[in-house]
Amino acid sequence: MKQLGTIYGINGPIVYVKGRTLFQMSEKVFVGKEKLIGEVISLDNDRTTIQVYEETSGMKPGEPVYSTGSPVSVMLGPGILNNIFDGIERPLKKIAEISGEYIHRGADVKLLDTEKKWPVHVMVEVGQEVIGGTIIAEVPETKTILHKSMIPPNIEGRVVEVVEDGEYNITEPIVKVKQLDESIVEIKLAQEWPIRNPRPTRSRFESSIPLVTGQRVVDSLFPIAKGGTAAIPGGFGTGKTMMQHQIAKYSDADIIIYIGCGERGNEMTEVLEDFSELIDPKSGNSLMERTSLIANTSNMPVAAREASIYTGTTLAEYYRDMGYDVAIMADSTSRWAEALRELSGRLEEMPAEEGFPAYLASRIATFYERAGLMQNFNDTEGSVSIIGAVSPQGGDFSEPVTQNTKRFVRCFWGLDKALAHERHYPAVNWLDSYSEYVGDLAAWYRDNVSPDFVDNRRQIVEILHQESSLMDVVKLIGSDVLPDDQKLTIEIGRVIRLGFLQQNAFHPEDTSVPLLKQEKMMEIILYLRKRCKSLISHGMPMSLLKREDIFTKIIAIKYDVPNDKLEMFDQYKKDIDKFYTKIMDKNA
């Protein structure tokens, strides 16, 4: 670390160094006497511009700026899971040990625990040819996840030395590799990687497997593929965070990276408390064992907010390289975009729309493009799925962040204020939302859930659309004047909305629902519709049908049928038949 310049000017998180310097673009630097972490963001003949990841108050011109020679990076190794970090991967628990309840700047902490000894099982032998990505050792990182330490990308050669299986910390060499140029490198359990560069993979391919979330409106109506991208836009109070929490808890990804970007401190505390207590149904361990949290709350420095998204994505890619399916929850990408805007404003760049910099779209694109189902260099397959919340200003989806996000995601779950007001959760608007993955995933649903799944889904969506246009009429003239078959559509629409789309996150059975139950629920609703239609064609009025409690019963299925007692659906089918014959017998 050597001094390459002195501070000339300070404007919030932006610091200038005068003159022509030897700093590199995107280099990590230490700024001032307190050695605050910063990053070089522009260089010219007159001055170097640095963004500082911590509060700069009290800093003076003339203080030194030190170079590190490497870009802003994260440490990748065991210890990432079941942990919580700030936007540049500093562990918040360690910071709390040093500086108490408040986060003081300049906290000098190691990114990952260097003391802890991990039980290591070495996977390579002397003489073996290795390339970047080759798994050299396995470490049980948490109860749920087996960590696979890999040769860093860009290293290739032959193993010349390995250690015995045993306990090692992340700084001890595990393997020595003689590279093609005869130089020897030591490979440790941990490696560094610059956050702004995607980690390389062999190839990317189309995903045909869904990321199952247990949320009906997602899995059945607007599914996302493993390695896919989705956006959840919604005004405040529409339940973006709640939806992210639900997916983080119940999706079938192996690993969850939860990025709290510019959001509430209490929310991160809640995730930490909840996830530590909740049991992952797949592994039987606590959910934190498969989760890593990145927290840059709204009162933490804004430059680190910009970095937090990249930090989280890099961690996700690292686990993908081991062959895991990783899901990133980014809450909220709008805060990240606003951080870009704030920094851009301080740099006096020419603003484009609503003060956002002109490069907003390209930054959003590069972020979402880091998602995907990949074949790794070690021949495993892994995926990174990105689910980003968007907080549009004024709840207006025409603002730049929502619009630019829409261009680069394939799944759009638009949250609706009116639905949230009537406490219809998840408040996903079924008319605005879409998923481009429906076609890609059709085969999987057909083979793994039911041959009728895709057709049932289509019918449900159709009924909802018909109901919505009928409701426009009802709002003007009342429902009494409609013909009976249209009344039926409205009633079935109501059953779908209340009994299928609404899902109670606080109900033990309803909080997450397996695909097969989702399919059975759709089937039973469509069966009810079929029987009712037949009654109506026999001249039975809708008012007669509604006198029966069958509709209420079908709505209550979500609570009344436990997720592991799907055979109960047969009884419901019989009930519908009984309802049919009863009406026919009485009124024929």
Add this chain to the structure above:
Amino acid sequence: MSIEYLGLDSINGPLVVLEGVQDAAYDEIVEFSVQRTEQKLGRIIEVYEDKAIIQVFEDTTNMSLENTHTKLTGHSMELPLAPEMLGRTFDGIGRPIDGLGELNYISKRDINGDPLNPVRREFPRNFIQTGLSAIDALTTLIRGQKLPIFSGNGLPHDKLAAQIVRQANLGKENNEDFGIVFAAMGVKHDVADFFRRTFEESGVIDHVTMFLNLADDPVVERLITPKVALTAAEFLAYDLGKHILVILTDMTSYCEALREVSSSKQEIPSRKGYPGYLYSDLASMYERAGIVDGKPGSVTQIPILTMPNDDITHPIPDLTGYITEGQIVLDRTLAGKSVYPPINILPSLSRLMKGGIGEKYTREDHQAVADQLFASYSKVNDARSLASVIGEDELSDTDKRYLSFGEKMENTFIGQEIDENRTIIETLDLAWDMLHILPREELNRIDTKLLDKYFDEDR
């Protein structure tokens, strides 16, 4: 020790530029002496080598390029703190104005505060009963929460806030220490007097610390007021273990002051001329509510803001809503119908409610009843607009019941007297009275067990 500089290099609104300074730090506080008679304070907001751009807290009137002496203090803005702050009144930047002399302080703290580490926060779960049905049942206030009131000019937000202060069970019953920190930013004299009178009448004035920046006080000072108030609140809460309720009024004036300073700095505006960092700036204050794990005190915030033109999508309420843990929205139509408090329950929300209600804290049926009231009340508007098209007589029986449910909700459930203090059990029983207006099959948010217990078909 410090050098005094004579003269300035430019004055532009609240901003002055001083060149040739040595050792100036970013965010440092400077003292001005104008003609050796008038003292002013300022803060360095940008610094380039030997040139400092300083934001003056008071008016820059009388300052000239020649007559001003400037002195660097060597530290950022600090507030003197003492347990005796309760019962005292200060100006907008923390100087006593009640004639009781200087504070005998035991510590001084940077008013910007540091962010609370999420791993050391405790998730707030304790229900605060305010005695107002609309709040207790539907947008429950939780200790350690930040729950703003979104209001409009001429709506009774001050009355409402005062009623919450009077009735809120902040810790009196179980003999815990409580206190109120009141910060006024750009409010009228009579509003400040109204609050003072309320505190006096309810006998809590000894537990109140007031920071007043009134409408005719310097605008830039307003940017400091909430920060000093929250610094005092954190000291009282975390150092002295008290439960502190902070009332910040009016956040709209604060944001306007921020915009004024931003535009005089010639910053690039984002929406409606507000600076791009409005969100971060508001968050740095709102996020100072909470509870620290293992410490007895808490900071609960009720910021009040008047929505310009009653527009909830205006940047100030919009960004606030994204940061705070819910909002209580006042509505002009309801106020027009003489409903007090005119709380529009549909856009109102308490995000922390779910953790602080239910069997353990209030009653088993609380969540279900609240969900049902929201769902049913949202249908009232449909019935009303239908009635206005086809006439009330033509409505179906169910729709008619919704109409009468809506009236009852507004007049007897949401509406109450200004000194009426309902217990949560009274509120929930009243809610069931409301739900009895509707047919049982319309109550699809409440599960059968609760309906059997609380819903009496024959009523």
